[in-house]
Amino acid sequence: MNILITAGGTSEKIDNVRSITNHSTGRLGKEIGEHFLANGHHLTYVTTPQAVRPKAEENLTLIEIETTKDLEAALLEQFKQQSFDGIIHSMAVSDYTTETTMSEEIFIEKLAATLAKQPALSDLTKLTEALYLSLDEIGKTSQQEKKIPSGTDRLLLFLKKNPKIIAMLKEQQPQAILVGFKLLVGVSTEELIHVGQSILAKNNCDFVLANDLEEIHGDQHKGILIDAQGQTVTAQTKNEIAQLIVKKVEEKWRN
């Protein structure tokens, strides 16, 4: 099979020396990749600078990216060149990227200036409307600093939504068996399965691996693999999750 894996965590620049990083060691992705390679499959592996990755070998193509935008561009490029049989999208992708950063002084100055132009601020609905417009204007028009100021007591960071990578995978590669990932923090098993199922349905996944940060401790890693029929299988370690995903993707590909 021709397999694509994304792993690691993207980061988004705030200024030239700082960024917002999604922590992900990439260890689960590496393990999944190594299992596919061991079974003789071709692997394109997209990862981030800090993450671990499978050792170089003939069947492995490594691609390194940093931001969500980079990831989108790299994937679209690959989709032009290759047709994948399986896509394992385990990368922790930033939902947001930096729009602008400013001190509270500048923020308030800008907000006051735009609000003062509004007539009926005592009306809550109109005030809310005015606030949306002001915030949008401030977010879109403020120039990003090369290095964020350090002289203020409070800074405001505006973040705007990144493109949803998982949503475009099946559109771009309808033939591929798609495995999505969902990481939550401190929820019940029912909630985990429920959210996993909705991610699966929304993005046309064949499987979703749902896991909870509070149940990941090194190699101990509880993961629930959900399929499109709503069936679930639970694994307890990174190695078990990797074996399970490889087995399920291979099985589905054979049928």
Next chain:
Amino acid sequence: MNILITAGGTSEKIDNVRSITNHSTGRLGKEIGEHFLANGHHLTYVTTPQAVRPKAEENLTLIEIETTKDLEAALLEQFKQQSFDGIIHSMAVSDYTTETTMSEEIFIEKLAATLAKQPALSDLTKLTEALYLSLDEIGKTSQQEKKIPSGTDRLLLFLKKNPKIIAMLKEQQPQAILVGFKLLVGVSTEELIHVGQSILAKNNCDFVLANDLEEIHGDQHKGILIDAQGQTVTAQTKNEIAQLIVKKVEEKWRN
């Protein structure tokens, strides 16, 4: 001599899976540390998980921290136990830590609710005052999420000032020769020296190494070492900077 070096870059958690990271490879700190060790000095080296560091040896004590708060605690602990002859504070320390994060919908709802209580919003001064109070209340009272929401188009991150580590070093260890660092981005040499001098005066440093991100390319690393008499020496590589700092600190210690 008994030397303390801080190196690497701190990071501040936004939620359980994301943080704001100050990029710093720690390579310059490592080089400075290795030069001090080679000259037979004792070294306490405080660094961050992603940064490179000198190889373990008898004269080296390694301490790892993540956040600015951790750094402050680790240093205060060391200052109780040890008296340092030289402190090289090269760590890239976050000026800000996360106060709270919220969607623009929630922010506007809260802001509108507090503003609507104010009588004279058409007056710009009063409006500005009301905005400061509202922002402060929202920043301080909003609970931080375990994982920031992903369903909104715009997120607002409130960041508040961290304690200034450099300001307390000479207060805590008045006998130590203190070398501060200042990284700027894309400024003139005059500006670099000017800002370096003000950092030196403000924090009672003996030396400040001022550098510009745009003049750092791997080992090529332009750095201007400024002393308390306003004299400057320029180095062109990490190795030259390290040699220069070790030489100047040793010289000052002998006199």
